[in-house]
Amino acid sequence: MNLLETTREQALAGQWLSRSRVRHLSIQAAASIAVTQSPPREGTVARVVQGGVQREWGVPGWHDWIQPATATEEFRWLGQTPVAGVSLADKIARVRDLQERVAASDPRIAQVMVVYDERLEEKRITTDCFDRSSEIARILFAVVVLVHDRGRTEQNLVLRGRVGGFEVTDLPEEEVREGIAAAVRMLDARPIEPGSYRVVSAPEVSGVLAHEAFGHGVEMDLFLSGRTRAAESMGERVGSPYASIVDDPTLAQGYAGYPFDDDGTLAARHVILDRGILRGGLADNEAARALSASGGNGRRQDYSRKVYPRMSNIFFTPGTATVDDLIAGVEEGVYLRQVESGMEDPKNWGLQVTVHSGEEIKNGALTGRLYRTMAMTGFVPDVLSSIDGVAADFVMWPGMCGKGHKEWCTSGTGGPHLRMTARLG
Amino acid sequence: MSTNMDGGGLGAELSQASEWVEHATLTAERQVYWRKGERHAEREIGTKTRALHVFVDTNDQRGAAVCYLEDRDGDRLRVKDALSAARLALNPIYRLPVGAVTFPTIQLGEELANGEVLASFGTELQARVRAMGATVSHLELFARQEDEEIAGSNGRVTRWRGTRYEMDLVLAAGPGDRFEHRLLRRARRLSELLPAGSLEEAVEVVRDRERAVLPPTGRVAVILPAAELSVLLEVMRARVSAEALYQKFFAHKVGDRLITPRQDSFSLAADALRPYAVASAPTDTSTVPAGRVSLIEDGVVVGLLADPQYGAYLGVPPTGPAGTLVWEAGHTAAADLLGDGPVLEVVAFSATMPNPATGDLAAEIKSGYLHEGGRRTPVAQGSVSGNVLEFLANCRASRETAAEPGFFGPARVRFEEVQVAGGS
Incomplete structure (x- = not known):
């Protein structure tokens, strides 16, 4: 084209x-x-x-x-x-x-x-x-x-x-x-000893995980340029049955909502990950036409920039557990709060979520021992497959999101508390 | 272009301002997009922006507000609204600089590349990449010409023209182009988007990505390139900001030591006069001319970046635009920084965003090399973490220099005892 x-x-x-x-x-x-x-x-x-x-x-x-x-x-x-x-x-x-x-x-x-x-x-x-x-x-x-x-x-x-x-x-x-x-x-926080940890993520951390793991990676202009591994994995299991990710510009709690996108297409809720199975992507008009997908996610930084497929409000869907349940199930691990930044890697399925604060979990309880800024990294399917607990709470956070390192748009990220395994350091 | 404020019929409204400055910008931009070698979109955009900063004094206080004019009905109301807003946001008094001044003339661009030149640049670049055994999966080239004018009620007026280029380049290699490496470059001149050897280096990185392994966990020496160093310096930029110090973001003051160097000393200056530097400009929006200022010498704060407001609050002179941060180069050849292994040479982090308040940094390794026992092994993923001030206290800088947007300094710096999270 x-x-x-x-x-x-x-x-x-x-x-x-x-x-x-x-x-x-x-x-x-x-x-x-x-x-x-x-x-x-x-x-x-x-x-x-x-x-x-x-x-x-x-x-x-x-x-x-x-x-x-x-x-x-x-x-x-x-x-x-x-x-x-x-x-x-x-x-x-x-x-x-x-x-x-x-x-x-x-x-x-x-x-x-x-x-x-x-x-x-x-x-x-x-x-x-x-x-x-x-x-x-x-x-x-x-x-x-x-x-x-x-x-x-x-x-x-x-x-x-x-x-x-x-x-x-x-x-x-x-x-x-x-x-x-x-x-x-x-x-009084100290650096964390690098390693693989059982992790309970607060909603703002869960949200950025969704955003970086399978938000950018299913923006379907990347399908057209061959820049995402997700294109080859539609319909396949890439996460645990506890993991469901949705993008919804109509979500009332979201910062990045809109009734129609910058192509004029009416907004709609899109299921990206359904109980661990990769189901769909996010498209603007061009990608929707080329890939026979539904549009509604065409967004531009402002009039001076091109429309690209972009996320709106992206989140993990809530489960049924309580936050206390999730923490109680961790013998040794870390509770992660406050996101500083994140970065996607759709081609290689790497992941960076930089978290401002961690608190030690020992024998199913928070100990009060705090850790300073750390990166949560890992291979996306490994991290998502490790999710074994989802709380019933739901909180959305506002933010700004770049595509790579540019094209800044408003974003909403969030969801419930999650329990998983990830590398911290 | 002329701001011609009185001619715009706003004289009556502006007479109610104690002072004002208008910053007008006219831009013309061309954008060319390639996908998998095919040129798939082109755009041309023009923008005219008129930002009006108004100041209103009441007794010993001053309020400030900004509004944007649109050259049409409603501008009077916008100025009135801004004046009302300024009266509601009163701070201790300060003034714009007074007296005639000669603004520096700085080379800030070239004749803007037309569409054909951009297309040819992109096509040739992709051919070079193919010849080296990789492909370009995505390329965006933007070329922008900016005409700017700053005019203040203090009588200071200056105009300048500059060009800016931006390139977003994604290289792919490996079986089925499985691996990629991204370069985002900005420059004042088209030829500076790809310094000599940088494309070859990037292609080597993406071709090596297939063999990449997790770096080992532990504390090792880490070498960072200029592109990453420039981001690290944002932690220091915050610490020499008069605004940040006045607002008590930090507890130090001029004369205090921030870093106690254990190897190379650390000295930092700001230079808004560097020719063709992305961050250079003849003035800031308060009509203070550009200049050079020493900020840190051997780890001690010796100067601050200040605008007239925070300069007045702290009793330091305003410095004009921040410009380029200049890190004093070291004495070691870049090749000698490798020294004894193991050394982790980071080519790029996924996202380098140190926390400016705490100085803490944690970033995923997008690509790099582990040097050990005479071997050079590609690495990817895992992370590097620590505190930028601690990094700077124990480092050696190369004597070779490099320029990045907002940065001029050593091309490489080796930091000792840095925490790396990776494999076993």
Whole structure:
């Protein structure tokens, strides 16, 4: 297939046109004390960035090329309390209030940064068959806690984010308090002894495992370029019967949801891994046509970048066990929390999930002994085949995802607690 | 291109700002995509961006906000909104620099490669790879020309033009092209996307991948190339940031020792004037001209990267754009870094993302070689972990240098006693 995809070509072909606007508001507040001034000056540093509207030129007039639409669909995913109805002053007040309360809560805290981030996306895609438009609000609310002791800096992150409204900022106090305590505890963390461990993963770790193991690896442009081993393994067992992975842009708790993708295809839930059997991939229009797959996962970083097949909200599906059950079944192992980063390797089925914190499990119980940043690595089918326990809980985390090291899109990752075996170091 | 703020009819709104700076960017980009040797997509994109930074002073406090103008209805409202936002985000006072200044002229590009040149570059590259016994499964080439202008209410104005190229290259080799190796390169000039010998080295790596084994678990010497060193330095960039120090991300200050070198000393500078460097620019968005600044000397913090705001808070001069971090090269020939084995030479990690707050790093080995007993064995997977500050305290740098985006320094560095997780 020789698909010439210039913005001008698209317009001239009259097949479809797209228009998108992204308005971005970011508010940060951090209590600060100057360290080299005399006398030290105290204050709060606040920052507001708004705007970020992107637009295209080089395309002939937008209205010149619209064909009569046979179906018009409008989607508004703005949450219970749309952020457009909340004043900027109230948004800043929410950030300041939390920042000041957290900073005052523990003398060991060196810094607290609270970040509120809203992205309002307007999209409209018109073809000779449909005219679809959407308004979506993506809200992030994060608390970063830094503590210093004995020359060492530690941090922890409490993060919430999903498509929705201002209600996303309703962060439970208990969660924030636990985040502070975790940062302080990490000051005593030590490096882990490298090796193979029984592991219980928190939902954010489970989610990135899904994302890196069989998220990128089933983006079906890689099937066309021969860049993924998954293409040869459809219908085969690559994980244990406990392992099921789904991508769902319609998931209410997800940060990366959308009603239609950047090709204009309506969003749909896709089962990737069904009880250990590799079932399907994620396609944009081009891959869907070439491979007779269903589309709906065509996404672009912004108008300046091409559409690629991409994940949306990807997760392991929940099971029936309790988290205590999973931990109780580990004689010696590690409980993994807080992801720092991850990386895929679809061709060689390698895996990297870098985790900020681990806690020793001994004789079926957490011991309180903590481990510092470590990488979970392994051969993907080996790791997924080792999953022998899935909890009934379910939590999604927001994030950004690159394809390789570029093409950044919003992402949602999560699922339940999992128990498995993996190499840590 | 001209910002022409008053001509845009925004004079009344801007008169309510204590100060303002506009950063306008006009880009023209060409993108060419190959898949399995076939050119399958081409795109051309133009972008015009006008970012307006407004500052509002109230007593001894200053608020700042940014908005983006669209050259049409609504810009007045956007500026008013930004001014309102600035009044709600007040911080201790600071000012933009004042007085006439001559911005440096830096070579930042070349005549933008047209579609034919890009196509020819890609076609020739793929032929070279085939001739070496590998294939190109995926190739993207992007060429972008940027015209930028910064104009401030302080009277400082400068304009410049630059080019940027980006290449995402995936090589495959082995039975059924089973193994791959990816190169993501960025440069100001097309010819610099592939430094001499780099394609041959990459092809060798992907061809060797078939024989790769897990590295052994243990503490060994690890050699990293410039591409990975550049990412490690982000930990140090954070530690010489006036903003990070003011915000108490770290407890040290200028004059404090961060690293006690046990082998080579560690010295770091920032240089925004390097010709054709990806990170060079004549000014930052606060109209401070580019320059060079020494940051760390023999492990001791001697300078900070500061904008006018955090420079004022800490009493240090603003430094302009951060530019390229320059790591002082060592005295050892790269070939001599191998020394006694075992030594793990990492070609590439899967993803190198050290935690800037803690300095901790854990990364999967995408490809590398284990040197032991005169043998060179390809390795893959497993991981390297530790703390970047501890790494830098016990290292030897090559005297040969290399440039990467945002980095200039030793082409290779050997770190001692690094934890590796692999096989038995």
